[in-house]
Amino acid sequence: MHEHDVIVVGAGGAGLRAAIAAQEAGADVAIVSKLHPVRSHTGAAEGGINAALRDADSWQDHAYDTMKGSDYLGDAPAVEALCKESPEEVIQLEHWGMPFSREEDGRVSQRPFGGLSFPRTTYAGAETGHQMLHTMYEQVVKRGVTVYDEWHVMDLAVTDEEDPADRTCHGVVAYDIQSGEVSGFRADDGVILATGGMGQVFDHTTNAVANTGDGVAMAYRAGVPMEDMEFIQFHPTTLPSTGVLISEGVRGEGGILYNSEGERFMFEHGYANNDGELASRDVVSRAELTEVNEGRGIEDEYVHLDMRHLGEERILDRLENILHLAEDFEGADGLTEPMPVKPGQHYAMGGIETNEFGETVIGGLYAAGECACASVHGANRLGGNALPELIVFGKRAGRHAAGEDMGEAEITTGRDGEWEPAEYEFEVEVGETGGQGPAAADGGAVASDAESVLGTAVERAEGYVEELLARKGRNHAEIRSQVQETMTANVNVFREEGRLEETLGDLHEAREAYKDVAVSDPSRTFNTDLIHTMETRNILDIAEALTMGALARKEFRGAHWRKEHQERKDEEWLKHTLVSWNDGEPELWYKPTILEGEDKTYEPKSRSY
Amino acid sequence: MSTQIPKQTEESSETEAEAEAPSKGDERRTEKRRRAAEERARRQAEEAEKAAADEETIELKVFRYDPEVEGKQEPRFDTFHVPFTKGMTVLDALMYSRDNYDSSLTFRHSCRQAVCGSDAMFVNGGQKLACKTQIVDLQEPIRVEPLPHAEVEKDLVVDMEHFYDQMEAVEPYFQTNEYPDGELEEQRQTRENREKVKMSTRCIWCGACMSSCNIAAGDNEYLGPAAINKAYRFAMDEREGEDIKQERLEIIEQEHGVWRCQTQFSCTEVCPKDIPLTEHIQELKREAVKSNLKFW
Numbered sequence: 001m002h003e004h005d006v007i008v009v010g011a012g013g014a015g016l017r018a019a020i021a022a023q024e025a026g027a028d029v030a031i032v033s034k035l036h037p038v039r040s041h042t043g044a045a046e047g048g049i050n051a052a053l054r055d056a057d058s059w060q061d062h063a064y065d066t067m068k069g070s071d072y073l074g075d076a077p078a079v080e081a082l083c084k085e086s087p088e089e090v091i092q093l094e095h096w097g098m099p100f101s102r103e104e105d106g107r108v109s110q111r112p113f114g115g116l117s118f119p120r121t122t123y124a125g126a127e128t129g130h131q132m133l134h135t136m137y138e139q140v141v142k143r144g145v146t147v148y149d150e151w152h153v154m155d156l157a158v159t160d161e162e163d164p165a166d167r168t169c170h171g172v173v174a175y176d177i178q179s180g181e182v183s184g185f186r187a188d189d190g191v192i193l194a195t196g197g198m199g200q201v202f203d204h205t206t207n208a209v210a211n212t213g214d215g216v217a218m219a220y221r222a223g224v225p226m227e228d229m230e231f232i233q234f235h236p237t238t239l240p241s242t243g244v245l246i247s248e249g250v251r252g253e254g255g256i257l258y259n260s261e262g263e264r265f266m267f268e269h270g271y272a273n274n275d276g277e278l279a280s281r282d283v284v285s286r287a288e289l290t291e292v293n294e295g296r297g298i299e300d301e302y303v304h305l306d307m308r309h310l311g312e313e314r315i316l317d318r319l320e321n322i323l324h325l326a327e328d329f330e331g332a333d334g335l336t337e338p339m340p341v342k343p344g345q346h347y348a349m350g351g352i353e354t355n356e357f358g359e360t361v362i363g364g365l366y367a368a369g370e371c372a373c374a375s376v377h378g379a380n381r382l383g384g385n386a387l388p389e390l391i392v393f394g395k396r397a398g399r400h401a402a403g404e405d406m407g408e409a410e411i412t413t414g415r416d417g418e419w420e421p422a423e424y425e426f427e428v429e430v431g432e433t434g435g436q437g438p439a440a441a442d443g444g445a446v447a448s449d450a451e452s453v454l455g456t457a458v459e460r461a462e463g464y465v466e467e468l469l470a471r472k473g474r475n476h477a478e479i480r481s482q483v484q485e486t487m488t489a490n491v492n493v494f495r496e497e498g499r500l501e502e503t504l505g506d507l508h509e510a511r512e513a514y515k516d517v518a519v520s521d522p523s524r525t526f527n528t529d530l531i532h533t534m535e536t537r538n539i540l541d542i543a544e545a546l547t548m549g550a551l552a553r554k555e556f557r558g559a560h561w562r563k564e565h566q567e568r569k570d571e572e573w574l575k576h577t578l579v580s581w582n583d584g585e586p587e588l589w590y591k592p593t594i595l596e597g598e599d600k601t602y603e604p605k606s607r608s609y
Numbered sequence: 610m611s612t613q614i615p616k617q618t619e620e621s622s623e624t625e626a627e628a629e630a631p632s633k634g635d636e637r638r639t640e641k642r643r644r645a646a647e648e649r650a651r652r653q654a655e656e657a658e659k660a661a662a663d664e665e666t667i668e669l670k671v672f673r674y675d676p677e678v679e680g681k682q683e684p685r686f687d688t689f690h691v692p693f694t695k696g697m698t699v700l701d702a703l704m705y706s707r708d709n710y711d712s713s714l715t716f717r718h719s720c721r722q723a724v725c726g727s728d729a730m731f732v733n734g735g736q737k738l739a740c741k742t743q744i745v746d747l748q749e750p751i752r753v754e755p756l757p758h759a760e761v762e763k764d765l766v767v768d769m770e771h772f773y774d775q776m777e778a779v780e781p782y783f784q785t786n787e788y789p790d791g792e793l794e795e796q797r798q799t800r801e802n803r804e805k806v807k808m809s810t811r812c813i814w815c816g817a818c819m820s821s822c823n824i825a826a827g828d829n830e831y832l833g834p835a836a837i838n839k840a841y842r843f844a845m846d847e848r849e850g851e852d853i854k855q856e857r858l859e860i861i862e863q864e865h866g867v868w869r870c871q872t873q874f875s876c877t878e879v880c881p882k883d884i885p886l887t888e889h890i891q892e893l894k895r896e897a898v899k900s901n902l903k904f905w
Contacts, residue, residue: 036773038813038814039719039720039727040725041719041725043724043813044720053793088793091793094795094796095796096783097846097848097849099798099803099810100795100798100803102800105797106797106798107797127724127811130724131810134810135783138782139782141777141781142782209719209721241695242696244722245722324723325722325723328723328741333649336646475708519712520713521712521713523677523678523713525675525762527713527715529713
């Protein structure tokens with residue numbers, strides 16, 4: 001058993017920032033992560049960090065752009081917190097030594113990005129995430145924060161009261177990948193989930209293989225609702241064969257999208273008459289796929305992104321990393337030919353329901369970064385808004401968990417505020433098909449002391465590992481790829497009812513199959529077969545909630561496009577989708593969006609770029 | 610936003626007034642690109658040929674070892690035949706083998722795009738990132754082994770602790786004695802200075818260089834190329850200031866520091882991020898000498 005004040009799960013941008021903040025606030029902090037911190041996928045972020053740093057810019061403009069980009073599903077208190085605090089956080093990174101690209105006068109460079117009314121995206125070449133991740137890990141090393149790396153967190157240690165709002169999280173249970181030991185990690189003041197994205201729910205994704213939504217699924221099974229899971233961002237420019245990301249920075253610097261006829265389709269086919277390639281990501285992704293579907297794609301699959309006219313010097317100065325990626329992973333030379341690109345899963349707008357301080361409905365449990373949903377991004381995230389989200393909300397969660405008084409939250413969690421049940425009837429049975437048992441840690445005994453809650457959780461986890469290793473059955477890989485295929489085929493940029501239902505059926509089958517899953521590698525040393533098997537359960541839970549939310553939301557908003565419902569319906573749908581685990585019988589409900597900001601209300605307008 | 614042409618920041622459309630003659634690094638990169646283009650043409654021709662052949666499979670010979678499992682305690686090589694697909698990398702082939710033939714096949718990997726540094730391995734006798742290494746560029750059978758000079762934990766997974774310890778030994782974090790006044794004031798840094806440290810900041814901690822270094826193999830205490838490069842990244846950063854630079858030079862001047870390097874260039878050859886490691890080490894030697902001869 002390990003004991004600390006604050007346990008941070010995950011060591012990407014949000015996790016590292018949370019750990020630093022909690023430590024600065026006086027807590028004894030430990031980070032538990034299945035990857036060594038520098039392996040985190042924040043390192044793959046390319047484009048930049050939005051921050052209103054200049055006199056001609058303002059946080060209010062940034063907030064307005066973010067809210068418009070979110071298609072009015074963002075919650076104003078979270079959006080405004082992001083935009084207000086991002087500048088100081090960016091300067092903080094600079095003070096920690098982050099090697100930003102620079103202007104002539106030595107100040108941090110900024111470039112235009114999609115959906116922004118001002119070029120406020122600070123960057124470090126096309127490797128901003130890599131520089132940010134390493135800069136923050138350096139600070140963690142400097143401060144001597146304890147890091148348990150290559151420990152896979154399996155479960156939360158939570159009490160099991162009837163109402164999730166009465167439950168308390170006392171820590172986590174993790175599996176040491178190196179040795180096979182299962183151990184409890186007690187957190188006296190709070191657990192912060194910062195586990196990142198869930199791209200492995202899909203087949204074609206920019207996300208790492210490790211992005212399996214572990215934190216989201218863990219919190220869900222402990223009683224925290226998943227929020228707005230149907231809103232998945234498909235990035236318009238990923239390499240067709242691998243899903244590797246080609247930064248929006250290419251278009252920010254002036255890169256142009258062409259179809260097979262050589263038309264600059266964003267303008268010529270009227271998708272975005274003002275901003276063209278720099279419309280928001282949902283708009284550009286739909287435009288590309290429409291071109292392909294109407295026969296103007298190249299090889300019926302992708303479009304061209306051309307940056308040749310920017311010139312070698314500028315490309316090498318600002319986008320060098322893109323040249324390497326296009327070369328190494330697609331065999332294309334960005335200096336002499338256009339690069340093939342198509343939309344790919346990139347980011348989850350939804351996640352663990354939190355308020356603007358990162359608190360969840362369960363006492364002592366926080367979430368920050370991509371795994372959390374406050375909601376900053378609503379129905380569509382603007383490029384350059386993810387990295388500031390990591391640092392702003394990582395910091396907020398860290399401070400709050402360490403006991404800093406941050407005032408009263410305006411965003412409610414769980415059923416504290418207004419809410420309404422969904423009236424949607426699913427044609428397919430959703431949820432557990434038996435065999436997994438409840439997820440909250442003390443199995444209904446409602447122990448109140450941390451020791452016994454953790455003890456029970458460790459025992460259960462140990463039993464689960466032993467069972468997976470002992471029994472004979474199917475390999476998880478087949479089940480995982482079934483899920484990825486059906487999600488990519490049917491729950492993609494364009495969605496229609498029949499096919500969403502079909503996917504729900506496929507997922508039910510996959511759940512059935514997962515009951516017989518087994519790990520054939522008997523080893524306790526670095527058993528990746530076991531880790532991937534546990535991750536696959538997380539993928540299943542998330543895929544299902546995502547598809548349920550997509551079926552029930554009968555409107556077109558942000559990244560959520562529905563064939564049968566071609567308009568945004570503000571009368572009825574200015575509300576967040578929530579899915580609660582409900583002991584294995586997922587339950588769908590809604591809560592209203594908060595559009596009232598500090599000084600103004602963000603009135604929904606029609607959204608064009 | 611303007612209507613047609615995306616806005617550019619002011620200086621960006623102009624070439625820089627004091628654009629310097631292309632540095633060695635630029636020349637090397639241009640040359641590298643030319644070679645890469647030739648290489649690509651060759652590769653595409655080969656791929657077309659391979660694709661034309663039906664059911665083309667490739668042969669992998671993979672190192673296997675597990676201290677815990679009977680039958681794997683003696684190191685051995687397993688052979689896998691993997692159906693070839695266009696653009697296939699060593700990582701793709703390993704994943705295919707694991708997911709279809711033997712789920713106990715173990716290796717680290719995550720991002721698939723050469724930035725997380727998880728999957729450095731010994732492929733056909735060279736340190737490479739599996740995700741970045743194209744099958745068509747390799748002679749078959751392809752031998753895949755764990756990084757040399759590191760303790761093998763299982764199959765292709767090695768213990769990275771020693772590497773991390775060396776990294777931490779050089780105080781791998783930014784230090785300065787003064788910050789600008791004003792809450793939202795960044796430290797100024799010239800473009801030239803950022804350019805100077807740029808390559809050094811690209812390290813992904815994959816361990817390829819350390820594994821390839823003969824000196825590190827014979828001297829366990831040698832800081833090694835990655836850690837010295839990390840020291841360079843800060844020592845050359847003008848934002849840190851002269852006092853800190855002196856402290857940094859003292860760290861890398863120790864007995865197992867820069868003077869151990871014998872300029873064999875192995876680290877530079879294998880670095881997947883093209884960091885001129887050997888050059889950086891030599892530059893630090895020069896700086897150390899200069900600072901010791903106070904009358905420079």
